[in-house]
Amino acid sequence: MQIVQYGEKYSVPCVLLLGYFDGMHVGHRALVAKAKQVAQKLGCSVGIMTFTQSKKGGQIYLFEERLRIFSALGIDFVLAAQFDEKFKSTSPQEFLQTLCSCLCVRAFVCGEDFTFGKDAQGDVSLLQKFSKANNISVFVEKLVGFGGVKAAATLAKKYLDEGDVRSLSKLLGGKYFVFGTVSTEGRHIGRRMGFPTANIHLSAEKYPLKRAVYAVSAELDKKMYRGIANYGARPTFGDGRVVLEAYFDGYKGDLYGREITVYFDDFLREIKKFDSAEALSAQLTKDLEKIR
Secondary structure (H helix, E strand, O other): OEEEEOOOOEEEEEEEEOOOOOOOOHHHHHHHHHHHHHHHHHOOEEEEEEEOOOOOOOEOOOHHHHHHHHHHOOOOEEEEEOOOHHHHOOOHHHHHHHHHHHEEEEEEEEEOOOOEOHHHOEOHHHHHHHHHHOOOEEEEEOOOEEOOEEOOHHHHHHHHHHOOHHHHHHHHOOOOEEEEEOOOOOOOHHHHHOOOOEEEEOOOOEOOOOOEEEEEEEEEOOEEEEEEEEEEOOOOOOOOOOEEEEEEOOOOOOOOOOEEEEEEEEEEEEOOOOOOHHHHHHHHHHHHHHHO
8 A cells, every 4th residue: 555645746547535534434434435436447546535643633543553444445545644734724726636636536535524625615516516627526425324423533532532442443343443562661560460561652643542441452473362451541550651551361472662453342440549569460360350
């Protein structure tokens, strides 16, 4: 999968998905399916536009995490834009002209609520008018419902706030995950207690999950392992930093410095501060019993 910067020339004929796609929920996945269908008929590649950083309020999935989803969904290239002051001031017409002068667009695919350009002045009607004048097809898809409401990033963030990872994963069309590099820092307290953990420091750009303890899983050395993870500050032995601290049941390897993907299976309990290492160890043993 190729990454193309916004404003960069890319001459391969394509069907281009328009939107933000920070969460890749079931509505977004429906758009991808439509784009792939159109691309197959036209004999084109499939491209998707997204932003490298947050538009507002934090990203459900960071750019690197979204790339993993896009690749798994069979996207051919990603059009990456920076949501900076220059982009924010771009008029709707200038935005569309940039796309068509830099890319070989055969068709656009978007949701019916898609807006673009400065102050979101551009809408589907303008997109259709521009595309007709430039001999480009436009496929506007109806919004996808989820539990009687619109599948949207705002709903995903509500589930993140609540720690409801089961509902979140259903909305996203796949298990919610965190991708990152296991820290080589630390005092190895968990290892001395018999619970060696993989710690991933979380970006401030990522919209936070509720601070709690979760049942998680990860593919490590080509085998799936279940585990428990503390998401947030570590109240008993921590230094106040927000971190994902995961223990994988039965895994004996060394994860320091490795990139891993941690999937969230279920909420287990609230975070609690313990008076001693022994009390914490006893609770972790109880947590493990719930996931085995």
